[in-house]
Amino acid sequence: MSPRSDPGALSRPDDHIDSPQPSGDASVTQPRLGFVGWIRFAWRQLTSMRTALLLLLLLAIAAVPGSLVPQRSSDPNGVTQYFSDNPDLAPVLDGFQMFDVYTSAWFSAVYLLLFVSLIGCIIPRTKHHFDALRARPPRTPVRLARLGGYTERPLAEGETADAAIERAAADLKRAGYRVERYELRGEPSVSAERGYLRETGNLVFHTALLGVLVTVGIGGGFGFAGQRVVVEGQSFVNTLAAYDSFNPGRFFNDANLDPYKLTLTDLDAVYETENQEALGQPVDFTAEVDIKGRDGEEVVDGQVKVNHPLRVHGTDVYLLGNGYAPTITVRDAEGEVVFTDAIPFLPQDANLTSIGVVKVPDGMPEQLGMIGFLYPTQTTLDSGAYASTYPDLVYPVLTLNVYSGDLGIDGGTPTSVYTLDPSTMEQLTGGKTGVDSIELMPGETQDLPNGLGTVTFEDVTPDGQPDAAAGDYSQSVDRFASFDIHRDPSQGWVLVFAILILAGLLVSLFIPRRRMWVKAARRPDGAVVLEYAGLARGEDPGLDDAVASFADRHGGPAPTDAPETAADPAKPTT
Amino acid sequence: MTLDDISITLVYSAMAVYAIAFIAYAIDLARRSAAATAAADAAAAVPATVGASAVPVAASTRGASASTTSAGVMPPVAAFARGNDGAAVAYGRSPSLRVGVAMTVIAWALHLAADITRGLAAGRVPWANMYEFALTGTLVITTVYLLVLVVSKHDLRFLGTFITGLVLVLLGIATVNFYVSVVPLPPALQSAWLIIHVFVATSATGFLALGFALSVVQLMQARRESMVASAKAVKRSFLATLPDSATLENLAYRVIIIGFILWTFTLMAGAIWAEAAWGRYWGWDTKEVWTFIIWVVYAGYIHARATRGWRGSRSAWLAIIGFSTVLFNFTVVNLFFKGLHAYSGL
């Protein structure tokens, strides 16, 4: 059966297992000389099953290095670390784009080739499939006995051959087959085919893969991702300037930012207190927020939790981190406040030992900097060092090392609010200075060295609640939330294509595509028998059973079957 | 005794019974070799006259070319008793095989009880850290095996040695190296997706494990068949009593596509969960990378099955590589690679 004579045939690459063996046709194996011939040859190679397979395997291999070496996209700090750990190797790897594997030229080349191959594969198949959908099931083969699940049944008494075939056609149609009656040399037959959905599913699957690639590649460019730290009681307005860091997509226009205002009213952290094996493990983080629209819109309450982003004004707000933001006040020698602010301290371990930096640029004879350690539940180790034993505020202690000199923030070069460069400053407390570090609990004030003034660790417990003075520190320090705010217009589309991928896959792997024939064949002795046979079009483990059970229903149980079924002619035939 | 202690006791009991099952299956394999030898001796005594009637009706749909068997060397009884698995020597079920299956069922029940008590002890689904993944994952492997025994037309009891062996080793490693006591779920795991995503991933592993076992036997069988075909001296091994390589390949394919679909779902569910938990649906985190690699390798396997020149042993190798990546993802990636999926609990 050559594909040309068979309209129902599948159009698949030449080296597909169901395609006819190459016939030695010159155009397949040896390209004719000339440009067009070469192009056609190359195209055939690219769209062959073998190429698709090799490209798939290559894609799997190409993805491996990105899991061995830190990637800039997912782990930028890891990359920095890698460079300092392997100063010789890292630049070489970087030359091969090993830190940006998934956007590298070579990784992109593999998947782009794969998708070109895919397009070259699905276009002809889709066209062919549309034709096949409209074509009649093919002529009944002359000899059915060679085909799958071949079986015979005697013609029922009193039924004509034509009537039996008519009935078979109706039954097959009801079973979802497309049917066509044929008659050859006085032998009526019905040819039936089903499972076109299998090929449809396969095409939907492959097309949806393409859909995912295109939406991710293009749609993703219209979005943005930004990060912002917000302390309890503070607000943030969704504008470019308000973000701590911001990554726009290629086509993103910041005029599209909707300037809504988000206020963190409360950050609630719950830690395990009962289970001795897990004391202090985080159990829940909830950020309570207020959202206020641009002009006078109603304020709405919202909640952001891990696993429960808040979707407002076209953006998704995620809670990706939290920690303490002690409020620190600095007064000068006259007792005037020169600085007061809640400073986010970055957590260093599971018990939230946190590090933060206080910068006092004005109001003092020289600029002041302080590096602080916050221990939410402080304890003293045998070595004399401090540590935190529990992440909640049971016995909070803040230690500060004071530096004076040039903070380096006037030069115009941006500096991180989380780091202090002490190289141009003089250390006044801690370390080798011989002066003890400043050590404070909420509500306490201490003198700065050299009579510079005082520093206070404010107790921010709301009025009317038990506070530090009462020995309860649980609300004495504010917390901060670090939010990720995203907009990704492609996301919904990716989901749609993903569902299509899954649906296409299910259909194409589980719906059998098969042909079935029933023929009223005349034997040399003049007797008419009903012949049944099938043909699998692709993987179809159930073919033989399907033919047998159809024959049983249509022509009655096989006479050679186990005696007990044969002895039961009253068995219903449908 | 706490629920968790009960669970642990049940795990050790299950392991003991699995060990008995493993030994029984191994004895059965030894008896298969003996049966194959006996059949060959009997055939040597009886002139080989049964040739034509003994050609097996290979159950394969298309790749029947590989169903070469040592048809000529079979005693008539064997040819008569044989099903359509294409096995060269009929074998049936030895007492040790029956013991093996019975013990597997008992071990499975203990294992299930262990898993349920662990879940009750934790007050949540028992698959939130590596110990629990292993506990539930191995349970799924046994479940899939037993399920296939019930459902499949082919008798796959011979895979018991592999299945109980694998489960035993994994359970052993899990209890000795991965055990952690019950602790509350970190916020990132408090999600319905923990139930769905992880369970589906684990189920996929069960099917892919079975596909791996079948592919390994397929390769061994194919090697034996080619030796038979080239009329080399073939060692009388248990393989003679097993289905031919084409049948094994079809069976492997069928369980692997189920595993593949489950894996596809795992990947997508993971992306949806990642979006909620980490703020992006795909970020090439190490675990994501390996989930993707596994998916692509199995897509390659499915393609190979449909590519001329790749069906047969080559595609079987891909199934084996595929399952190696699954195991790699579960062990090495969990334990040694840095990433957001730091949920081993270790």
Ligand code: HEM
């Ligand atoms: C983007 C990469 C690709 C992936 C991930 C992929 C994946 C798959 C999967 C999972 C299947 C089995 C499910 C089904 O039949 O629908 C499949 C089948 C198939 N693919 Fe692909 N494919 C890719 C590219 C290609 C290309 C480039 C071609 C053409 C050369 C191709 C041709 C086929 C064919 C003909 C089948 C049917 C196999 C059969 O008859 O069983 N695929 N593919």
